[in-house]
Amino acid sequence: MKIVLQHLFYPTVVLASMLLAFAFIQMLPESYFIIVPLLLLTPLLVLFVFLERYMPYDKKWNLNRGDFKTDLLQTFITLPTAIHLGQFLLTLLLIVPNTWMSKTFHNEFLESNYGFIWAFIIVLILSEFCYYWMHRLSHTVPKLWKLHAIHHSSKRVYWANSGRFHFFDALLSSTAYFIPVLLLNVSDELIVMLLVFSGITGFLEHVNIKFKAGYLNYVFNTAELHRWHHSQLEAESNHNYGKALIVWDLLFGTFLWPKERKVEQVGVQGEKDTQGFKNQFLKPFK
Ligand SMILES: [Zn+2]
Secondary structure: OHHHHHHHHHHHHHHHHHHHHHHHHHHOOHHHHHHHHHHHHHHHHHHHHHHHHHOEOOHHHHOOOOOHHHHHHHHHHHHHHHHHHHHHHHHHHOHHHHHHHHHHOOOOHHHHHHOHHHHHHHHHHHHHHHHHHHHHHHOOOHHHHHHHHHHHOOOOOOHHHHHOOOHHHHHHHHHHHHHHHHHOOOOHHHHHHHHHHHHHHHHHHHOOEOOOOHHHHHOEOOHHHHHHHOEOOHHHHOOOOOOOEOHHHHHHOOOOOOOOOOOOOEOOOOOOOHHHHHHHHHHHHO
């Protein structure tokens, strides 16, 4: 029973959530769109907490290490505040290119030309590209690493540390993610779908649930891959930078999936070898 659940878990959760989100935005008036991510994420979090107990990847990671309260505050207060502030600041910053784009291309031109699903995929891939490089820079530039190290400081990987970020780290990465969204003048429906998708896959990157995503690990950055990004060993942690997708890691040579072993220790140990990280950052250009 557990084996079947382990294989079905990831595709079922992602597909069912996206279909439900799409149904909600068809049924609800636009002023209610803001609650769609909440409607889906709340029951999912209950499911994740249950499954972390029922089929954990590492039982020790279910023990509170004094980090739970901080993780909750950062996940539910710091991260959403940073995302909203980031969107607001980005709107101001991009006012000139955005006006030019609006005059040159009509609003929602991607959706009207390619259809909703292709528009969603295009925006997602572009947002993931911006996020990938912002994340990779955060592991390379010492000042950015100081902020980002908060996310890596946890000694376990579980559902609540998916939102464990320094405020300015969250502000920078979420701002990077929304650059294509704002420039391309997509619809509110597409923005809600993107928020739901990145929210759910963000939790699924961190959940302490033993699941098998199989070939989906070559498309999505699942917990099977992202745990290696939290490894204490830098040779392992400087991989798998994507948010929801892993395609840019595959393209830029930072994909890591050692199938035959488990992640040993997670967290940050000692000083980071920034030279090593610089070399890693430049790897695709050497
Ligand atoms: Zn990182």
